Amino acid sequence: MPEEDGEYAAASAIPVPPPPPPPMLPTPAHGLPPPVxxxxxxxxxxxxxxxxxxxxxxxxxxxxxxxxDRFSGALKWLLYKKHIPSxxxxxPQCGLVALWMAGGLLDNTKEIxxxxxxxxxxxxxxxxxxxxxxxxxxASLAELVFCCQSELxxxxxxxxxxxxxxxxxxxxxxxxxxxxxxxxxxxxQRDGHRAHWAVxxxxxxxxxxxxxxxxxxIPGLYHSPPNSLPPSIGDTGEIYLIAKQGKSLRYxxxxxxxxxxxxxxxxxxxxxxxxxGNAYVLPEGGVRAGLCGKIVLLKQTELKT
Numbered sequence: 001m002p003e004e005d006g007e008y009a010a011a012s013a014i015p016v017p018p019p020p021p022p023p024m025l026p027t028p029a030h031g032l033p034p035p036v037x038x039x040x041x042x043x044x045x046x047x048x049x050x051x052x053x054x055x056x057x058x059x060x061x062x063x064x065x066x067x068x069d070r071f072s073g074a075l076k077w078l079l080y081k082k083h084i085p086s087x088x089x090x091x092p093q094c095g096l097v098a099l100w101m102a103g104g105l106l107d108n109t110k111e112i113x114x115x116x117x118x119x120x121x122x123x124x125x126x127x128x129x130x131x132x133x134x135x136x137x138x139a140s141l142a143e144l145v146f147c148c149q150s151e152l153x154x155x156x157x158x159x160x161x162x163x164x165x166x167x168x169x170x171x172x173x174x175x176x177x178x179x180x181x182x183x184x185x186x187x188x189q190r191d192g193h194r195a196h197w198a199v200x201x202x203x204x205x206x207x208x209x210x211x212x213x214x215x216x217x218i219p220g221l222y223h224s225p226p227n228s229l230p231p232s233i234g235d236t237g238e239i240y241l242i243a244k245q246g247k248s249l250r251y252x253x254x255x256x257x258x259x260x261x262x263x264x265x266x267x268x269x270x271x272x273x274x275x276x277g278n279a280y281v282l283p284e285g286g287v288r289a290g291l292c293g294k295i296v297l298l299k300q301t302e303l304k305t
Contacts, residue, residue, distance in 0.1 A: 061221075076209070088248075102199045112145055135294030138296050163234075267292060
């Protein structure tokens with residue numbers, strides 16, 4: 001029928017209104033963009049379903065055994081380790097989480113929560129969202145929350161600082177190190193665009209000789225006898241550092257030279273972060289002045305007699 005056909009054609013010619021736009025994702029109260037929150041939720045979900053043994057000493061030994069082909073068979077591999085707890089960060093809190101983990105090796109009479117560390121850092125003007133772009137502020141914050149002693153090293157991880165860092169670790173004390181984080185959490189070189197914090201809680205020293213106690217499970221791995229003095233650092237052939245950071249429960253095993261190079265090239269804030277609309281706390285001189293070549297040593301406060 002023509003009339004009906006005409007009416008149908010006319011109706012078909014009327015444009016269909018577009019569907020309504022999808023609802024906007026709400027901005028979190030603390031100002032973090034949704035992608036950061038989604039990533040932190042992913043890390044926490046992984047942590048909740050992880051084997052309870054992950055992050056412990058036995059797991060560390062499994063890592064060493066699995067990676068034995070990295071180590072020279074001509075050396076005795078002397079392990080110094082102190083267990084620290086693991087914690088998954090939420091948002092850009094890597095430095096504050098690393099400090100919380102380091103607190104496991106500091107002598108304090110009461111438990112210090114991450115919330116307390118965050119609140120103290122914000123109240124002192126060291127951070128707005130959890131970021132820590134100043135190693136000097138990190139050293140001050142550690143003293144405030146853990147009543148410990150901190151020492152800020154400058155000039156990188158080599159030279160005289162190398163011996164100071166290794167002596168600190170063989171004494172069972174924690175070291176906080178900023179570096180550029182690769183996709184697998186290991187050190188890389190991105191000019192500071194991937195700036196991240198790790199806590200170092202132990203060291204694996206390749207020694208050409210020495211009288212050490214052999215490990216019962218891993219051939220070539222040794223431990224220092226009780227109450228013995230650490231070996232001369234100058235005799236060390238190769239060095240691996242034992243680290244944790246806030247995006248994984250697991251220990252990491254890093255070549256000393258690799259993290260040293262990464263620590264020494266932290267030059268600028270990631271341009272994407274600089275333009276993301278958040279107000280970060282940066283020291284005068286930026287990332288280069290605040291993090292490049294900086295290391296924080298922590299130890300218990302010495303009691304006055």
